[in-house]
Amino acid sequence: MKPTLRNNLFILSIGLVLGLTLAITQGVFAERGTASTFSLPVDDLRTFTEVFAKIKNDYVEPVDDKTLLENAIRGMLTGLDPHSTYLDPEGYKELQVGTTGRFGGLGIEVGMEDGFVKVISPIDDTPAKRAGVMTGDLIVRLDDTPVKGLSLSDAVKIMRGKPGSDIVLTIVREGVDQPLKITITRDIIRVKSxxxxxxxxxxxxxxxxxxxxxxxxxxxxxxxxxxxxxxxxxxxxxxxxxxxxxxxxxxxxxxxxxxxxxxxxxxxxxxxxxxxxxxxxxxxxxxxxxxxxxxxxxxxxxxxxxxxxxxxxxxxxxxxxxxxxxxxxx
Missing domain, CATH: 3.90.226.10 (2-enoyl-CoA Hydratase; Chain A, domain 1)
Structure with missing residues (x-):
């Protein structure tokens, strides 16, 4: 690796993290009215930069900077707890749609657990409820796509689709020895709360x-x-x-x-x-x-x-x- 490339990428990463950090903490520091200081973990950021450069140079397929950085942000948040997640503009729009009571999909509320999609609850009078999806089910495959490695937003995108189209969920259920395959027909979900x-x-x-x-x-x-x-x-x-x-x-x-x-x-x-x-x-x-x-x-x-x-x-x-x-x- 050329020293110039390494240095430039390191400066880019430092600038990105510093910018995000300042954006997040500026309001807190202003509210507290103190001269708080923030110390950047330079050694750890150097490791991050080296990994970033290694992927850019050597990964089997080209990956753009935006995708790598957004994936890094998602990783930071999903590592905190099962409920913290990063929403890009499209993901935030999907969240707003879900709280209005009308959207296209299967009719389940989901979260992430150990890299799999966990069913928090099937929604009444929806395709998922009628198909027999239950609270606590772990979805391990969506059609032929393994869930492991997908973000929650990516999994939701796959589950949503054209009304009338089918999707096969492979589910691991507590107390059942073998994974279950459940075919669900997508529909417009109208939730009367x-x-x-x-x-x-x-x-x-x-x-x-x-x-x-x-x-x-x-x-x-x-x-x-x-x-x-x-x-x-x-x-x-x-x-x-x-x-x-x-x-x-x-x-x-x-x-x-x-x-x-x-x-x-x-x-x-x-x-x-x-x-x-x-x-x-x-x-x-x-x-x-x-x-x-x-x-x-x-x-x-x-x-x-x-x-x-x-x-x-x-x-x-x-x-x-x-x-x-x-x-x-x-």
Whole structure:
């Protein structure tokens, strides 16, 4: 390797990492109002530069700089925990689509675990649910493409596609000796996040399938409708959050606040001052202190756990079911 190339690549990498670091930390340092300094790991960056140059020069196929650097960023984040990920503009757009309640695909909420796609929860009334996909399934192959080595966004791109087209998922399921092959026909996924019905003797049943941007608003409308059907008031509520993979944090706060009159709903902690948030209840219980039972299971994750945890902590509801997913991050 020529010294000039090595030096130039090293300077390029130092500049890239320094730029990213300053962009991330600038707001924190300004908020703290201190003369904090940041020390770059020069020796480690030299190793990174050497690997970068080796791939550019010797890899079997040419790889552009943008792809290598984005893959490096993804690697940094996926190594932190199962839920941290890097979103490029296209990935961020996909995330926004998923919270609106209408998108094309299979109808499963997924994450990454040990390099494989893990099913957090199949969504009600979708192709994946009807095909028998279950919470906890590990997807190891998409058609003929191994999942190992793919990013989560790449796997999602493969699973989404033209409505009416088929995809074969190879799944490893706990308690089953051999991998399962499940063929699913893609469809337009229309997720109605809140469903309800009136049970016997003025008791209400509300099912929240996911937490979308308008879930809180939809919940209030459904409760008002149930009250009208019941003749003006309800004696109690069954809130079903089973196989609800979560969604928008603000929706979880709104749903919790609908049943609470005071107290802390949820708070977030982080090293950045801007990540330290507290959400408290406002004085209005739409159920007028009527008893509430919340149903949960292993597919209840994230925002579902926030709601059930807040109602339990404030002694507002009884939680029934099995152990929840245990995400613990927002």
């Amino acid at each position: 809140v469903k309800s019905r009136l049970l016997d003797d003025k008791f209400a049943y509300i099912r929240i399938t996911s937490f979308q941007s308008k879930t809180g608003e939809s919940l209030l409308k459904e409760i008002e409708k149930l009250k009208e059907d019941a003749g003006g008031s309800l004696k109690g509520l069954v809130l079903d959050l089973r196989n609800n993979p979560g969604g928008v944090l603000s929706a979880a706060v709104e749903v919790s606040d609908a049943f609470l009159t005071n107290g802390l709903i949820v708070y977030t902690e982080g090293r950045d001052v801007d990540s330290r948030l507290k959400f408290s209840a406002t004085p209005n219980d739409v159920m007028d202190k009527a008893p509430i039972v919340v149903l949960v299971n292993g597919g209840s994750a994230s925002a579902s756990e926030i709601v059930s945890g807040a109602l339990q902590d404030q002694h507002r509801a009884i939680i029934m079911g099995s152990k929840t997913f245990g995400k613990g991050s927002v």
